[in-house]
Amino acid sequence: MKKFYYLAISILALNFATSCADNDVISNDDDGGETGDIITKTGILTADETWTANNIYVLSGKVVVDEGVTLTINKGTIIKGAEGQLSLASALVIDQGGKLMAEGTAQEPIIFTSILDDIQVGQTRGSNLTMANSGLWGGVIVLGKAPISVSGDIQTNRIEGLPATESYGEYGGNVSNDNSGVLKYISIRHGGISIATDNEINGLTLGGVGSSTVIDNIEVVANQDDSIEWFGGTVNVSNVLTYGQGDDGLDADEAWSGTINNALVILGADSDSALELDGPAGSSATEGGYTIQNVTIIGDAGGTSKYADLRDGLIANMNNILAYGFSATATVKVNGADSQTELTNGRIAFSKWEIVLPSGVTLPSIITGALPGDEAKFLNNATAIASPSVATVGANTTVFSWTYAAYLNAF
Incomplete structure (x- = not known):
C-alpha cells in the first residue's frame, strides 16, 4: 500500500504539467507557493494555517484542527484524501474549539476528493472517477460544543468514524451558539470509508455543532455511507445537495435542533432513505425539534429506498417536500413506539408534501407504521401530482448549478 501511495503522488505531480481540455477551469490569484505543489498534511495542526488554490493538499490519515486553531481554506482549493483502510482512513477533523474557515464560491468551489481523482489545480472536476x-x-x-442527547445523558460523547483511542473526537456540551467556522460552496466526493463494521465516516459529519457556525451550499457526491449526518447540535444548514450515497441522504440524530432549508437529495440504486430522522438517544429532547423545509427528494425506481424513516421518537417539522422517482415499495415509515407516540401527539408534523406516485401506488399505502387513525396526519398534508413540472413545493434547484451533480445531469 505504501508503494502505491507514493506512486499515486508521483503520477499526480506529473499530471500537473497538463490539463484536461474538457474540464471547467477556475482562476485564482493565490500566492501560497509554486503552482501545482502537492502539500501533504497529517496529524494535529497546532497553529493557524491557510491552504491556497494554487496547490493541492493531501490528507495523509487524520488531519485535525486543534482547539484554538483556525484552518482557512481559500476558494478554489482542492484537497485530496489519501488511501488508507480502517483506522488509517484519511479525514479532515475540526476538533472542539477549532475553526474551519472554508469559503468557496459558485465559480471557485472548495473540493474534497480522493487522491485517485485526476482533478488538477484550476479545475472543478477530474475525468477518471465515476x-x-x-x-x-x-x-x-466538524465537532462542536452544542447540546446533544446520548445514552446515559452524558454531556459529551465521542464521534463515530474516529478511533476511540485518539486524543481528539469529543463533541457536545452546553454552548448552543458555539462557532466552528464557515463552510460555503464545498463539494465532497468519493468518500465514506468504514473504519469498522457499522462505523463509517460520513461525507460531512456534524457533531454538536453550534448555531453560530455557517454552513451553506454544500454538495456530497458518491459517498459510501450517509451524505450528511447531524449528531445533536443546533446548527442550521441551507442549500444542500446529496447524490448517490450508499446509505442515507440526510440523517439527523441525538436531538439536533436546527433547520435544513433548501435541499436536493438524489438517491442511487444502493441508497437507503432520503431522510433518516432520529430522535434523542438520551432522555433529553428539544421540545421544538428540528425543521426540514423546501426539499426535493428524487428516488431510484430500481432501488429499495424510503422517502423517510422516522425513528426513536423524533420531534420534527417536515414542510414543502417534493418527492418523485421512487419505486412502488417506497414508504414514509413511522418506526417504533416512540415515533408513533410523537405522531399521535402532533410533534411529528407534515406540511405540503407533493408526491409523484409510482404506477399502481396510492397515497394511503405510502405511510406505514402509524397507529390507526394517525395516518391522516400525513395524508391530510400530502397530495399526489402528475409530474414534478407541476409541483408547487420543493427545493429551488437553480442554486445548485455550480455543483458536480449538475455537470453529471443528475437533476
Whole structure:
C-alpha cells in the first residue's frame, strides 16, 4: 500500500504539467507557493494555517484542527484524501474549539476528493472517477460544543468514524451558539470509508455543532455511507445537495435542533432513505425539534429506498417536500413506539408534501407504521401530482448549478 501511495503522488505531480481540455477551469490569484505543489498534511495542526488554490493538499490519515486553531481554506482549493483502510482512513477533523474557515464560491468551489481523482489545480472536476467510486477516503468531520442527547445523558460523547483511542473526537456540551467556522460552496466526493463494521465516516459529519457556525451550499457526491449526518447540535444548514450515497441522504440524530432549508437529495440504486430522522438517544429532547423545509427528494425506481424513516421518537417539522422517482415499495415509515407516540401527539408534523406516485401506488399505502387513525396526519398534508413540472413545493434547484451533480445531469 505504501508503494502505491507514493506512486499515486508521483503520477499526480506529473499530471500537473497538463490539463484536461474538457474540464471547467477556475482562476485564482493565490500566492501560497509554486503552482501545482502537492502539500501533504497529517496529524494535529497546532497553529493557524491557510491552504491556497494554487496547490493541492493531501490528507495523509487524520488531519485535525486543534482547539484554538483556525484552518482557512481559500476558494478554489482542492484537497485530496489519501488511501488508507480502517483506522488509517484519511479525514479532515475540526476538533472542539477549532475553526474551519472554508469559503468557496459558485465559480471557485472548495473540493474534497480522493487522491485517485485526476482533478488538477484550476479545475472543478477530474475525468477518471465515476459514481461507482465511493469509499476511497474518509470525509469532513466538524465537532462542536452544542447540546446533544446520548445514552446515559452524558454531556459529551465521542464521534463515530474516529478511533476511540485518539486524543481528539469529543463533541457536545452546553454552548448552543458555539462557532466552528464557515463552510460555503464545498463539494465532497468519493468518500465514506468504514473504519469498522457499522462505523463509517460520513461525507460531512456534524457533531454538536453550534448555531453560530455557517454552513451553506454544500454538495456530497458518491459517498459510501450517509451524505450528511447531524449528531445533536443546533446548527442550521441551507442549500444542500446529496447524490448517490450508499446509505442515507440526510440523517439527523441525538436531538439536533436546527433547520435544513433548501435541499436536493438524489438517491442511487444502493441508497437507503432520503431522510433518516432520529430522535434523542438520551432522555433529553428539544421540545421544538428540528425543521426540514423546501426539499426535493428524487428516488431510484430500481432501488429499495424510503422517502423517510422516522425513528426513536423524533420531534420534527417536515414542510414543502417534493418527492418523485421512487419505486412502488417506497414508504414514509413511522418506526417504533416512540415515533408513533410523537405522531399521535402532533410533534411529528407534515406540511405540503407533493408526491409523484409510482404506477399502481396510492397515497394511503405510502405511510406505514402509524397507529390507526394517525395516518391522516400525513395524508391530510400530502397530495399526489402528475409530474414534478407541476409541483408547487420543493427545493429551488437553480442554486445548485455550480455543483458536480449538475455537470453529471443528475437533476
